[in-house]
Amino acid sequence: MRSRPDTTPMTRDPGWELRHELERARAELRAARERIAWMESSRFWKARNAWWSLRELAGGLLGLGTRRPGPPPLPRPEALEAPAGIPGRGARPSPAWRTGANVDVLVLVPDGRARVPEDLDPVIRHTRPPYRLVLVAHGSGEGRDPLRGFSRTQRADLLECEEGVERDAAILRGLAASRAELAAVVEAGAVLGPGWLDRLVACAESDGRIGMVRPLGPGDLAGPAAGPGDADAGLPAGPAGVRLLASIVADGAPPSYPRIEEVDGPCVLVRRGLLDGSGRGPEAGGHGPRSLADLSRRSRLAGWQSAVADDAYVAGPPGNGVWGPAPGGGSRVLEGKRLRVREGLRRRRLREECRARFEGRRVLFVLPVLDRGGGANVVLSEARAMLRMGVDARVLNLAQFREGFLRSYPDVEVPLLFAAPSEIPRAARGFDAVVATAFSSVEWLLPLSRSATPPVLGYYVQDFEPSFFPEGSRDHQRAWDSYTLLPGVRRFAKTEWNAREVETRAGVSCSVVGPSFDADLFRPVEEEPPTETLRVAAMVRPSTPRRQPALTLEVLERAHRRLGGRLEATVFGVSEDDPAYVALKRPFPYGCAGELHDSALVSLLNRTHVFLDASRYQAMGLTAMEAMGCGATAIVPSAGGAGSFAEDGRNAVFVDTSTADAAVDAIERLADSPDLRxxxxxxxxxxVVPFHPEAVAGRVLTVLFGDA
Incomplete structure (x- = not known):
């Protein structure tokens, strides 16, 4: 084995920083040009420019001047909230940081099988500096001149193994020669997604116990029954396909970095500290590791962990089937990622179809809510989906709710308006559709219906709200009148049950747009919880009588009498010191997790075996969907609309919640039947994965605008 005489890392070359800073600036400029080109090519942008050209021409002819007015001002301009960022225009960006860790990129180049420079250019193109590039030649020892020339051109180090040294030994020799804190081993010809190295490094640096990291590969995205030869069946192929999959893999919620038992494959990141205690290879007295898989097994015995950077995607060279354990390896976290990436391909197609039909439309949702809740979660997630479709979707809340709403949703990614009810008609000027989301907001849209050119008016019916109030009360009548108050209003609900309630009881039509939840957020982020006890979680909300908080606690207490220490119960949705909750407390051991926001709720549901919803009925059942997405078994009321996403005995348990009996029996049955659970x-x-916000957002837009 011989290497270039000068093994000084490239980072010490005076011109290296300048050259790579120039490469980075060029890459950023290319990305900016692509964004501008996309924007200027969009139908909305072209229509906007044409409109302003006509307006300027008319203004010049009529002496009106050419000043372009902005949107109509609100009485309180400060009510306009700029969003934190609009997601979905592609992948979540690669981590912009690398701590002081220096990185070597070791590219394995098999003699006679690698194409130079074609198989090496992607490493240069998709790897952000700083890093030190090391080419590791192995195999027959013949035909290395092109590789030598490439190494000189790219100022890469060349490590030439003697004849007969094959892949595993070459990897270990490359790692032994590395002096960096982290070394990424990449097969020549691997198809890399943008930001691959940054994402692997971020995974390694998330936990000092992680010694080896690999990205997701085609095997992780294949179906459970796929064999080694059809791991990429149904997946987009070629560099463009890998870039598409990489963007979908990186999109959505933050990575989970699931731990795995063994690591191998065409792309692996190794921490130097792991090597220091394991020997450097077969030459180390015959006691060192003999392959990456062997290294990962030894490192696990020494207390190190191996992880998957589940926001990075790399496809191996054609014909190279090496990629660690079988797809998923029994991991529900990786299974959840696979399901969402494959559904993500359909979501991308749906977005583009909706963009072609609705791009440039403006939709305003009137959402009068003070605190976080299921209805607000649904509207915000579907508004975000519309933004990804090129629709200018915004949410208007009452000015008096501003402080509480922003406290409940500090990172909302939808443009917000805040106004008084009397100011809504003025705030809604310029929108193509204005949608009420509760009975109280319907009457605020009445002035819009009387305007000369009214927008499309919609009513997002999220429950049968007259049942919330005593008959004869003012709010009961207002809720009842809301279904017929606006002439020509387009009513729609999430479930057949809810639409049927409106149609049969109020006597008006109501479209069905289908159930949805945030499938990116509510997903498995941890493996199965321990099975020594049955963990049951339930929402208790004393402020909402139809959720039956007292009955919920009764179910848990009676289940504890039957199961004793086998049951571990937790309630959430209410502060532990809430007087209404204190009055409901029961004398049995259980915990109260309080009012949970997104990440805390995801964590609780991932550590739960069973989610109990003992409501009198559910118009849809958002929290049950979220629990199912996280991997819990849901017990749901048979009354209502849960049947829109769940089926008794197939993916959930339906019970009669008029008494506690059926729910108690269901908990006992699930405790005694782990296989059923x-x-x-x-x-x-x-x-539940197909019930994502894009599917419903597209149907809502169709209800509002037809097939335009």
Missing amino acids: ARLAREARAS
């Missing part, structure tokens, strides 16, 4: 949970995790 596991089957229901497995089916639940898979069956």
